[in-house]
Structures are given as structure tokens and as C-alpha cells.
Amino acid sequence: MEESAKLWKEFWRQATPAAGRGPRSASFWDRKAEKYAENASSDRRDGKLRAALEFIMNAGLELEGAEVLDIGAGPGTFAIPLAHMGARVTAIDISAEMLKRLEKNAAEEKVSSIKTIHSSWKDLDLDALGFKGKFDLVIASMTPAINGPETFDMMLEASKGVCYYSGWVSRKWDKAYYELYRMLFNEDYREASHGLYLPFMYLYTMGYRPTLRIKQELWSSDETVDSMVDEVAGFFSSTKDIDEKMKSRIRAYFQERSKDGIYHSETLAVTGMMVWEKNSR
Template sequence: MTGNTYENDNCRCWASFWDGVNQAGNRKGPMTPGFWNHMAQRYERGSSKEKEESRLKKILEFITSSGLQIKGAEVLDVGAGTGSLSIPLAKLGAQVTAVDFSEEMLKKLQARAQEEEVTVRTILKSWDTVNLDEEGFRNKFDLVIASMTPAVRNPPDLALMLEASKGFCYYSGWVNRKWDKSYYSLYKHLFNEEFKESPHGFYLPFMYLYMLGYRPVITLMQDEWKSNETIDEYVETASGFFSTTKQIDDQIKKQIREFITPHAPGGIYHAQTQVITGMMIWNMKERNIQT
């Protein structure tokens, strides 16, 4: 695909736009292994088990609505994190390979897999450095997943997904996200300017896929995410997200700590984020070639 992906003028134009949108925050904050190694220590803490099970049910029902048979399927989970999809899919009988650039995330995944008595193969690599031929991934998988991950953030990353699949691909990402209100106040306090919402990514791969001739099936979910963070955790999380556009040093971190401490009774801050996420799935065998 790499030879023909950009032949269509519309594809070239959109690829250039997509690259430009992501350029500012590339290789910073949430785009780095260090950020996610930090997040792994508390990634699932405080989440409602019932809520997580309901969310997982919706995802699995959406995936199977494509006609894919999970039992026996070869599945590649790109940016797998702690295994929120890898492990359930393995429990349903899939042969799962999980790729992530965060060592701590994969350690947590393996611990969970052992506890749930399933096998998931893990690979510690950044997705954009994976050589499909060396790994034996080209056209190998019945399903390739990229779920709420920074691993697929530009056209070449998406192209790797397409080239690894011989059946279906699944992608989920932000449609909109309204941060906890403290982030907006904190940003104004630190930098004397309003926090500017960055473009959310779901429409970028969707439009690109459409121009390539694929017709993804889409569904949206609206939700409220709640988390309980210690002051130290809040400081590191806020620093990580703000670092995509601002230089964060020890003095800034000190100011973040001073700002949030009065709002964290008992040393715990209760954050609430309003989100809309999108899921899409498409069949690699069904493509309308553009001329």
C-alpha cells in the first residue's frame, strides 16, 4: 500500500493537513513512553467495574456486528496499554498480540493476563518503528485494533494498520473532550491565556479512510470519566498534557501543586471529564477504488 496510498490527490491533501494538525504535540507529553509509564501506576484505579463492563460490552458487540468471529481470530492490538481489549478478546478465544511503547503498561497487561489465565503476546515497541515484514505482520491479522491510543496519530501509522490486516480494522478516538474544569483555570493561572482546545482526532482517520475508498461503520458514545488523583499524580498529569504546547519546569510544577492543593481535601483531587468517543470498523476486503 505504501506505493499507492498517496496517489489520489484528495489523499495527499488530507495527509498533509493531518500531519500539520499533529505536528505541535509530536513526541511530547502523552506521545512519550514516560508519560504512560507514569499513568500505568493508576490507570484503572477508581473506575467503576460495572461501567467498565458496560463499555466493554458495547465495544465487543460493535466489533462482532461486522461479522468477525472472535474465537480463533488473529488479533493485533496497537497501543494496547494495560490490555482493556487484549485480555477480553483472548478470553473469548482470540490469539492476541499486543504492541505498546510503555514498558509499565505491558507489565500490567501481563500481570492481568496471568491473573485471568489467558495468553497475550506482548511486544515493547513504538508502533511507528515496527517493521511488518521482520515481525511477520504483513496481511497477518483478522482484526487490527487501535483503541484510544496515541500510537496511530498520522497517515503512515494508519497505513501500517491497514497493511497488517487481512480482514478488519477497528479504531476508536476522541470526538470531543471537555477537561476537568480545574485544567482551564490552571492553564489561565500559569500562562495568562485561555486554554485552546486541540482538534480531536476521530475525524482525521475517518476522512482519510473514506478518501482511500473504505466505508467505516461508526458509532458514538457520550460519557463522564471520573478519577481520584493524589496531588503528586495531578501535578504529573497536568504537566504532561500542558507540555505539548508549553515548556514545563520545576517552577511550573511547584505552581501547579500550590494551585491544586486547596482543592484536594485529604490530598485527593476528584476530577470529572466530559467525553464523546467514536468507534469505527471497516473491512479491508471492501474498498471503492477512487480514480
């Protein structure tokens, strides 16, 4: 590895928060499984998934008979459509509830070419599983499973063809996040470094030239008070300790601002996706 890549790898490592807390914990995603399954169906209806699949296929990949690895597969947002297109999919997720949803959805759609693995990505032994250089396509879509250079290296090692990665560029949260952070911790919330530029520059320093696409969207949703409490507490817990007293204050905040138990949330999201070939450098 060249010096630039080594230096960037170390920078990325230092920029990565501690693993296993908040949105990186299995319990956090278990609680969100039902909602994510609903969102997956919505994504497929409104064309978001179609755009991502077309972006992947523009790399020249033939999906019929392809071996696909879906890291952080969730309820099957990518896995099920790819299986319908003829791929043999290995779907990995840290959340047992997400995988139950995936298996249920696959059964309902009569898809049998998906194998699920319940594990964190970082804990998999690629050699023992025979995963090194096995997959024609490796996908990591908006997943905290890729949380630093080591887990990204694993993604590269598993591929023998095309890789697809999507992640955050920036995110302007609903105002509740900023107000609650100030109320709970007596300080302003500082936007963290969002992830996409980290793997992009890592690839670039290693000689890859990924194709990149950026988009901006306003996400609006109506959420229950319980859902917002879980969402905000889970988000804050990635860097702060959240106790029951704090959760009670968060709940009171949303109860005061909800209508008939429903809170309207708006987030300005800028996301990016990139695709590259393993052997293209």
C-alpha cells in the first residue's frame, strides 16, 4: 500500500466512533425492523431502488447467475430484487429481526436464492467461509457495518468483480435533534464527519476511480412519539450515555410538539453512491 493510502487509512480509523453503541448495536436495528420493511417496499414503489440498480448494472455486470454479497441487508431492500433478477444472494445483517423480515418477504415473493447470515460484518471470518474473492457483486448500502478501513477492506477482499457503496454526504436533521441535544447536554450539536468522502478518498489513494453520483432529498415523515424517542435516543447514544431520565425528557419534548400522538419530522439528506470494479486500478 502506498504512503498516501496508509495515511488516509489512519485518518479514517481515527475519525471512526467507537463501535457497538447506538445505531451500530443489534438491538437498535431489531427495534426498527418493521419500519424498515415498510420503507423497503416504499423504495421499490417510487423508483429509488430502480435507480440504484441501474447505476450498478451500468458497470456491465450480468446478474443472471451472479454471486452477490449484501452487507447490512436489512429486510431485503436489495437482496430480494436482485434474486428476482437471477442472482444468488448472501445477505448478512447484525439484526436477527431484520433477517426475519427478509426471510418472510422472500417467502411471500417466492424467492429461494437468498442465504442469510446473522452476524456483524466485522466478526466474519472470510477465509473460513470461503468468501475471499467469491462475489461478482458486493453491496454495502447506507449501512453502519462499514464503519472504518478494516471493514471496508473486508468488502474489497470479498469481491472479484463489482463493488457498490452508498452513504451520507451530509444530513440536516429535524430541528428536534438540535434542540434536544442542547437541552440534554448543555452544548450545541456538532455535525460529525459524514462517511462518503472517507471511503471515496481511500479508494482514490489506492488507484481506483469509482463512478460517483450525489443526490439531495427532503425526507418528511409522520412518526409516533415512541418512534421518535427511540430514534433520537439511539442516535445520541452513539457518542453519549443516555439514561432513563433523559429518555423521559425526550418523550416530554415530543409529546408537547405532537398532534394526536404524531410528530412531523423533516430531514434534508444528501447521499451518494459509488460503484467500481475490483480489478480496475
